[in-house]
Amino acid sequence: MSNNNYLGLYIHVPFCEKKCPYCNFYSVQNSEELQNKYINIIIQELQKFGANTNKIIDTIYFGGGTPSLLKPEKIYKIINNINKNFSILNPEIIIEINPADYNYSDFEILKSIGINRVSVGAQSLNNNNLITLQRRHNTEHILNTYYNIIKSGIKNISFDFIIGLLGQNFQDLDNIINFCKNNYLAHISVYLLKIEKNTKFFDNPNIKNFADQDICSDFYIYISENLKKIGYDHYEISNFARDNMYSKHNLKYWNLDEYLGIGPSAHSFFNNKRFYYKNNLNNFLENPEIIYDSDSCNTPDEYIMLKLRLKSGVSNQEFQKKFNMNIPDKYFSNLKKYENLGLVNYTKNKISLTNRGFLLSNTIISDIIL
C-alpha cells in the first residue's frame, strides 16, 4: 500500500540506567556485556533484511531505552553496517539522548558519523519536576547538552517535555516558552503525563503525581498557543516544529509509509506487512524471530486514525491516491457536532482536528471511524 520506494529504519536500544516511574517502554538494566551481544545481533538482522529489499533508507532513528548509553563508537559500528547492507539517500539520522550522558567530544564524533538530529529527553526545565519524574539529569545537564550540541555543529535539535505533573504550574510552561524564544530549537515534543499500566506511578495509586484533567487541558492549550506565537507549527498532537523542521522519520508513521524496526519490542511495516520482535532482550539475543501481526492491515480506518493526528488531517486527494476512492461518506456522519464545538474542521475534501480537538483526539477519532 505504501506508494514510495523509501524506508525509515528504527533501531531500538533497550538499555536504561534505571527505570523511570512513568515509563512503560521496553528496557533492561544497562550492561557493557549485553550491549556488545546486542550490537552483534543488530548487525546480523541488518544483513538479513538488507539482503531482502531494494528500498532506499532516508531516515534512521535510534530510539529507546536510552541510545546515549552506547558510546558514539558503537553507534558508528551500527551506522557503518546500515551503510554496508542498504541503499541510503541523504538520511535524516536521529538519536534520542539523556542529557546526562554525552559531552562535547561525543557530539563531535556523532556529527562526524552522520547524526544530524538530536532528540533530547529534557522533560522539564524545573529541577523539582525532574525529581518527581526521578530523572537522573537536572537542568544544568540540559543546558550544557544544548550548548554542546550547538557547538558541535548539529543544528536540528528537538526537546521532549512532559506536562501534567502535580506541582507543575504556568511558570514552568513559561520557562519552556522563554527557552524557545531565546535559543534556537527546531522541534519540540510535548507529552501529557499518562499513568500507564506496568509503571511505578500506576502501581502506587496512593501517591498522586499527576495534575487534574482540567489543569492538564489548560496547560496543553497554553503551550500550544504560546509556541504558535513564537513561530512553531503545532503540526501533530504532541509535536511542534519551526522552519519546516518536521520529524521526517515520525511522519512516516502518521502517513502510513514503510519503516523497519530492529531490536526487542520494535515494530515494522515492511513490504506491506506488519510485524514485531518480542519485548525480551534474551529472546532477541538467542533467537531474534519476528512475529507477524495478523489483525492489522492497512485499512482506510487505520489511515484516517493516523492522519487525523496531523494538523493537515486527511485530504480527499491523498485518500484517492492511497485507496483509489473518495473518502467514504460514513466518516463524515458524526462530524457536525464536533465542528459546532470547535474541535473539527471539515469540507467534502478534507477533515482535520483543531488544537482543542487534539486534546480529545481519542474520543473523536473513535467516533469518526465507528
Ligand code: SF4
Ligand atoms: S523514560 Fe527513557 S530513560 Fe526513563 S525508563 Fe523510559 S526509556 Fe528509560
